[in-house]
Amino acid sequence: MNNDPPSIVGIDLGTTHSVVAHVDESGRSHPIRNSEGETMTPSAVLVEDDGAVVGRDAIKAAQIMPNQVARDLKREMGNDPWSRSFGGTNYPPLLIQSLLLARLRCDAEAELGRAVPQAVIAVPACFDEPKRRATIDAALLAGLKVKSIVNEPTAAAIAVAWDRARHQTGDLTSLMYDLGGGMFDTSIVRFQENAIRVMATGGNAMLGGLDWDKCIARWLDAEFSLQQNVRPSESTAGDAFLLRESEEIKHALSSRKRAGVRLAWEGRVLKTEIARERFDEFTAHLLDRTRFIVRRLLNDTGLTWAGIDTIMLGGGSTRMPQVAQMLHRESGIEPDSSAVTGESVAQGAAIYAAMLNSRADNTPEVLHQTNLSVTDVNAHSLGVLGADKQTSSRCNHIMIPRNTALPAAHTTCYETIRDGQRSVAFEIIEGGDARGKHSTRIGRCVIDKLPPGLPAGTPVDVEIRYNTDTIVEVKASLRATGHHAHVRLERASAMTGEMWSNLRELFFSLDPNSQGECSAD
Ligand code: ADP
Ligand code: MG
Numbered sequence: 001m002n003n004d005p006p007s008i009v010g011i012d013l014g015t016t017h018s019v020v021a022h023v024d025e026s027g028r029s030h031p032i033r034n035s036e037g038e039t040m041t042p043s044a045v046l047v048e049d050d051g052a053v054v055g056r057d058a059i060k061a062a063q064i065m066p067n068q069v070a071r072d073l074k075r076e077m078g079n080d081p082w083s084r085s086f087g088g089t090n091y092p093p094l095l096i097q098s099l100l101l102a103r104l105r106c107d108a109e110a111e112l113g114r115a116v117p118q119a120v121i122a123v124p125a126c127f128d129e130p131k132r133r134a135t136i137d138a139a140l141l142a143g144l145k146v147k148s149i150v151n152e153p154t155a156a157a158i159a160v161a162w163d164r165a166r167h168q169t170g171d172l173t174s175l176m177y178d179l180g181g182g183m184f185d186t187s188i189v190r191f192q193e194n195a196i197r198v199m200a201t202g203g204n205a206m207l208g209g210l211d212w213d214k215c216i217a218r219w220l221d222a223e224f225s226l227q228q229n230v231r232p233s234e235s236t237a238g239d240a241f242l243l244r245e246s247e248e249i250k251h252a253l254s255s256r257k258r259a260g261v262r263l264a265w266e267g268r269v270l271k272t273e274i275a276r277e278r279f280d281e282f283t284a285h286l287l288d289r290t291r292f293i294v295r296r297l298l299n300d301t302g303l304t305w306a307g308i309d310t311i312m313l314g315g316g317s318t319r320m321p322q323v324a325q326m327l328h329r330e331s332g333i334e335p336d337s338s339a340v341t342g343e344s345v346a347q348g349a350a351i352y353a354a355m356l357n358s359r360a361d362n363t364p365e366v367l368h369q370t371n372l373s374v375t376d377v378n379a380h381s382l383g384v385l386g387a388d389k390q391t392s393s394r395c396n397h398i399m400i401p402r403n404t405a406l407p408a409a410h411t412t413c414y415e416t417i418r419d420g421q422r423s424v425a426f427e428i429i430e431g432g433d434a435r436g437k438h439s440t441r442i443g444r445c446v447i448d449k450l451p452p453g454l455p456a457g458t459p460v461d462v463e464i465r466y467n468t469d470t471i472v473e474v475k476a477s478l479r480a481t482g483h484h485a486h487v488r489l490e491r492a493s494a495m496t497g498e499m500w501s502n503l504r505e506l507f508f509s510l511d512p513n514s515q516g517e518c519s520a521d
Pocket of ligand 2: 012014015315
């Protein structure tokens with residue numbers, strides 16, 4: 001590695017593919033090629049006793065050792081740690097993501113010829129707070145400091161805006177619609193001369209191309225059973241086989257109206273075909289879910305389709321003709337599939353990273369000239385779980401409604417109930433209905449070490465805040481004196497020191513470039 005100053009990159013850590021990008025001295029963003037010469041690295045990790053293999057080789061290995069290859073783990077980020085078993089050992093999804101990030105970092109260092117200690121990472125707009133924090137932790141484990149988290153549709157919008165700044169001006173309101181391998185994300189974005197303003201955002205972290213594959217897999221399994229009296233889905237290897245073949249059939253149906261099926265399982269041959277119309281029919285309920293989310297966005301912004309100028313498609317699953325057809329039927333607008341490419345999210349994250357850096361100090365001259373301001377919103381409401389005064393049933397006191405411009409803060413006043421009370425505690429939740437059902441538990445907030453001798457009814461102001469990364473922060477003060485009170489946020493998904501050291505140990509035993517050293521020279 002040479003002595004150039006360290007670099008900052010943008011990362012799209014996708015369910016299916018990951019991309020890393022950077023901004024050069026002339027202010028242009030470029031995706032970085034990995035050691036196989038490709039800009040997209042498959043998000044797959046082969047876990048073996050002597051180390052992990054990331055990317056294309058892991059995908060290849062999945063055919064012969066499906067139990068040892070971790071894929072699609074992005075969906076499980078922030079869930080119970082140690083929840084997935086590979087090759088007989090349980091690994092946390094966070095560790096697998098960190099191995100992916102370490103590979104991306106090493107590839108970037110090799111290509112740029114300098115250290116890459118920092119990144120802006122794009123995450124789905126619909127990612128809840130624990131998933132965002134788990135992503136930051138995964139990066140830390142991979143030796144990357146996260147300068148900021150940016151929402152994927154916003155990153156795509158930044159890449160588009162950066163390009164527009166060179167060619168055209170004029171305001172534009174767009175619907176960004178990104179259907180990837182595992183997740184769906186959508187935003188309504190207002191492009192102005194030097195600003196991007198996200199008006200509303202939403203999505204589903206459990207809805208993506210994989211679910212379309214599963215529909216075909218179920219159909220294939222039933223056809224096998226009907227024609228050949230065998231059910232491949234009864235074994236893990238058979239399941240992996242069905243999903244692999246289903247994805248191929250799905251891809252074929254994007255360019256052709258019918259796809260022929262010739263498959264063999266345990267020596268039994270299935271011969272059939274499927275028409276695109278049939279596929280569209282049995283996946284209609286999935287597409288409908290995206291339609292409802294888009295409608296809710298319009299509702300939230302108070303816009304009708306007349307207020308939307310363009311629809312920009314992103315994500316591999318938008319290659320299914322059913323997507324553009326549905327959006328066209330809804331809106332009368334012909335969706336644009338050329339503005340956002342497979343690399344746009346990473347490039348937008350890289351531009352955002354360079355912008356943040358240039359505000360702080362040096363870096364490309366051109367970034368000073370184009371002063372793009374970016375305002376994002378939160379996909380989920382942030383609330384405090386309380387009791388209804390009249391009915392005493394549980395209720396969700398919403399502090400920051402969804403689609404509020406970030407950063408956002410809300411201050412509530414709590415009163416102590418007893419004389420001499422030294423602490424106040426409450427639960428913070430994200431999303432959920434009026435009673436807090438279907439919410440994500442952020443954790444228990446404890447304001448303690450209050451001075452002794454306070455009378456009952458002493459007001460304590462509590463400020464709950466989302467920063468621009470949509471991470472929760474809490475501050476408290478005694479109203480009478482304005483003095484800060486001590487706050488502890490006991491996060492539901494927090495990792496203990498022991499968990500961290502176990503993770504580190506595992507990471508170093510699996511990372512091919514152990515101790516974070518890359519092979520760049
Ligand atoms: P992610 O951002 O989640 O990593 P991508 O944007 O790379 O995902 O999209 C991956 C998804 O796109 C996969 O489910 C894949 O099957 C699907 N996909 C890619 N090409 C096509 C195609 N031609 N037709 C239909 N689906 C496709
Ligand atoms: Mg994506």
